[in-house]
Amino acid sequence: MRSIAFFLAGLVLTLPALAAGGGSYEAANTQVGNPAALQRGAAMYMNYCAGCHSLKYMRWSRLAADLGLTEEQVMANLVFSDAKFGDTIGVAIPPADGTAWFGKAPPDLSLVARSRGVDWIYTYLKSFYVDPTAGVGWNNTVFPNASMPHVLWELQGVQEARFGEVAADGSGPVVEQLELVRPGLLDPGQYQAAIRDLTSFLQYVGEPAVLKRQALGVWVLLYLALFTLIAWLLKREYWKDVH
Numbered sequence: 179m180r181s182i183a184f185f186l187a188g189l190v191l192t193l194p195a196l197a198a199g200g201g202s203y204e205a206a207n208t209q210v211g212n213p214a215a216l217q218r219g220a221a222m223y224m225n226y227c228a229g230c231h232s233l234k235y236m237r238w239s240r241l242a243a244d245l246g247l248t249e250e251q252v253m254a255n256l257v258f259s260d261a262k263f264g265d266t267i268g269v270a271i272p273p274a275d276g277t278a279w280f281g282k283a284p285p286d287l288s289l290v291a292r293s294r295g296v297d298w299i300y301t302y303l304k305s306f307y308v309d310p311t312a313g314v315g316w317n318n319t320v321f322p323n324a325s326m327p328h329v330l331w332e333l334q335g336v337q338e339a340r341f342g343e344v345a346a347d348g349s350g351p352v353v354e355q356l357e358l359v360r361p362g363l364l365d366p367g368q369y370q371a372a373i374r375d376l377t378s379f380l381q382y383v384g385e386p387a388v389l390k391r392q393a394l395g396v397w398v399l400l401y402l403a404l405f406t407l408i409a410w411l412l413k414r415e416y417w418k419d420v421h
Contacts, residue, residue: 203320206300208378210388213246219379220245222372224256226329230276230284232269236383239264244386280314280325291384296377303330303373307337307356319353334369335362 209215220241223233238261242252249263261268269284276283291299302320306328309317314327319339328334338359341351364372382388 203295203297203301204304206296206374206377208296208300208374208381210378210381211392212378215375215378216245216382217247218372219375219377219382220256222376223379224258227287227376228258228267229270231287233267233288233383234286235288236267236386237264238262238267240386241267244382244389282325284326287380287383289384291377291381296381299380300373300377303376304334304370305356306331306334307339307353309339319356330369330373331362333362333364333372334358336360 238252238257239249241247241256242249242263253263259268259270269286271284273283294302298320302318305319306316307319309315312323314325316324316326316328316331317339318324318326335358337356339353340355340357342354344351358366362369385391
């Protein structure tokens with residue numbers, strides 16, 4: 179019984195590290211259980227990301243049900259194409275155009291939160307800086323030489339990199355600091371809140387069942403605690419005559 183308890187405790191402590199995706203990133207502190215945050219994140223995604231990135235495993239109808247939206251609200255405020263309510267969330271840009279413009283077709287983002295981790299997404303969206311030598315005019319400290327331009331620059335503003343010494347592997351100077359040289363429409367705190375909402379939305383898309391799983395998990399843990407108590411009492415009853 180003690181071995182099982184230690185195993186379960188170790189598993190619980192390990193899960194957050196696995197979910198983070200590794201690396202040294204800022205904590206996203208997502209609010210996947212907050213419908214208002216998910217609604218704001220969905221609006222940001224459709225306005226700034228959906229032109230290039232699809233969500234092929236998510237349907238508009240499922241999105242509406244989970245986020246507490248009506249069909250009319252979704253079709254009027256989130257759908258900017260001729261898509262139907264029961265369709266999956268497609269992309270506006272043809273793959274061939276994406277390849278021609280960016281060097282490769284923009285990927286589907288349905289599972290990016292599960293493959294990269296929410297902290298990676300959050301830090302990535304904060305880490306763009308101007309780079310005249312890059313093909314798209316921008317670079318990123320989290321994902322160097324990414325082919326994606328900084329689509330949120332009007333909100334965040336323009337950042338410039340301050341470089342330090344050359345990296346140990348000789349790949350070039352290391353970015354020591356990012357400095358905001360031109361303010362955006364949002365101040366830094368507002369921008370962080372906005373990309374936190376966007377990250378929360380992508381976390382939800384990667385696992386829509388998370389909304390019910392987290393609520394159900396509390397009852398499962400309570401059941402396991404009660405079952406453990408009953409099993410211990412039963413074990414004591416069986417072994418009382420032996421001792």
